[in-house]
Amino acid sequence: MTLPLHNGEQLNRAKIPQQNVAEFRQQVIARVREGARVAALFGLPGNGSVPMLAVLANGVSGKLELVGTEISGEYPALTPDVPQVHLFERELAEQCGVIPKGHPWLKPVRFVKSLRPGHDTWGRAANEQPLVGVTNFYRVEGDEVHEVAVGPVHAGVIEPGHFRFQCHGEDVLHLEISLGYQHRGVERALLGGPNKRTIHYMETLAGDTTVGHATAYCQAIEALAGCKPPARAQVLRGVALELERLANHTGDLGALAGDVGYLPTQSFCGRLRGDFLNMTALVCGSRFGRGLVRPGGVVFDVDEARIGQLRERLEQALRDVTSAVNLLWNTSSVRGRLERTGVLTTETAREIGLVGVVARACGLERDARQEFPSGIYQFVQIPVSTYHTGDAFARAYVRWLEIQRSVAFVREQLNALPAGPVRAKVGPLANNATVVTMVEGWRGEICHAALTDATGRFAHYKVVDPSFHNWFGLALALRNQQISDFPLCNKSFNLSYCGHDL
């Protein structure tokens, strides 16, 4: 028994079927066999036993399902049967102090204290501060095998993370990624909300995905409050989300060019990324879309003059991005470096539950805009861009396909902006309710799940950034690669550290 629901549909919490652990496991395993993916799996830390919820997402049927159970102490881990939940179960063990027995890789995720004092999976005292990066790293032994440790502070202007390579000569046998350095305690601080800080947490969960996370949050609030944002606001959110995608994809293609030592495209795209950011700033004053998306709609409207300016800049930027990016595809030395570097098979991608650009570059048609459309995407469809080779080239090429489609979308929307207001009033949130929202951010699927208590405050708020699903993909892509290809592989994924660490 599961509870079917739509993206952004409010339901009473009591309707979520509560099953025993065996039935719960069976449901999750069965749904994943049918082709669903686990969009979220989390526990609600409290005093007694731990309620656990799974959000199952079937992209083919467009169906979301909720299923729940309760755990006290330990339970048989799902990971051996459903590998894609491996990080969710580690998170559950860390946050709630319950033990998924038989988990093959039960290590801390963010190196933080348990949210249930007195229950710690690794038996640490309640006042003991976990030491970040101190864990039993996987080790390969043998003659001529050596270990390379990188980070948390890296050479570039980039967020911190620790990477541990097991190498034989130049070849990487295994890479282990250990994060948590960016942990700011967001999920803990969201409890009891919403309050005046909540939207600002959302805008900075992953600062390069401000519009994506803010939209997922606002859709959750609107569902819980029974508010329908006006059509014009929905379109403007879509435009801002695609501009965010355009800026980041363009920046990534430039950075990839830089990582293979091809400077023309690097410097052209570095500037063009800013041109897209400045288009967002034209709408709302902030290059990152800060202050634009709010519950009930958007804060800034655009008049005819501004639309005209946006249109003009969009066409100019597309022209310049086209010539800059085509240089990549027409330069054999660039293609030679991208092709067959960091390959992931479709099967692996499916098994470990990859999402977003990275999944589409493995041939998986996963795109929340198509599968679980919300807002303007319910009415306007953007074709899903895929490529089949699963290498760094595919990850670059899918970005280029998406740039073209996002420009077409923005152009079309600017030409047909519905009239009317841009913001509706938002009332109090429903009591004892639940909602799941999915938004396709530029990296991939953003999933937010909110549960309210008897007074309409957040009893729990779960954030899943696409990076949470995808970091393990990077680790696998590095196997049997040259260690010198790490920067290139890393950039081709370009995952968020803070979105993972929260």
Place this chain on the structure above:
Amino acid sequence: MFRNVAIRLQQGHRTIGFPKGQPTLPDRFRGVPVVDRAKCPVGCRDCVEACPTDAITIDRKGLRLDLGRCLFCTDCVEACPERAIRYTQDFRLAGRRRDDLILNGESLKQAEALDKKARRLFGRSLKLRQVSAGGCNGCEADVNVLSTVVFDLGRFGIQMVASPRHADGLLITGPVTENMRLALKKTYDAAPAPKIVIAVGACAISGGPYINHPEQHNGADNVVPVDLYIPGCPPHPLTILDGLLRLLGRLEDGRPGA
């Protein structure tokens, strides 16, 4: 080859004129805020209540705005019944001391240059090691942008370097999470003296949206001494550039200095 040259010409010259000319910013850009205290109704605390980071307080003289905490959002502007708070286009926000970021009726004090000796050392060549200590990648992204052809940081002799051993100082973003505290301290210690520290963004100055979370340390100056604060969430690249140039004594009153 010819194609590359043709595309190079098509892409054009893109480096901005700043600091020689004044840059154009989008009309909705939120720079230095101004408060018309005369408009404040007696006893009104609407903006104080609305501010997500408690950047606004009221003392005897009226509203007091801490730009080190300010997220440059529109919450106070929207909450004010008299429209007494508005943002200007002025992007020059940097200050040398934490107290310089507090607006209480007077105009903002521009960041002073380093002393003569430090300017002799760093004025024409400044190498910085960037450390993200809980930053959301907003500040990091707009620091990165300075190295693109648009801002071309290199023309001022300023460069982001890969190792603290090669650096004259640190540029810190993020509130300094507990999990990054030791790494930040070690990076600071690894840079040779004399060294300077620049805190970029609301998080690195005060903790920003994460202020008072036990998982972080309310900004860089609770871990290492800070020489320059650059407010914003994130600060515009021009705000960062302006701050860096002022610190090096290469800008005076918006015009290029000696």
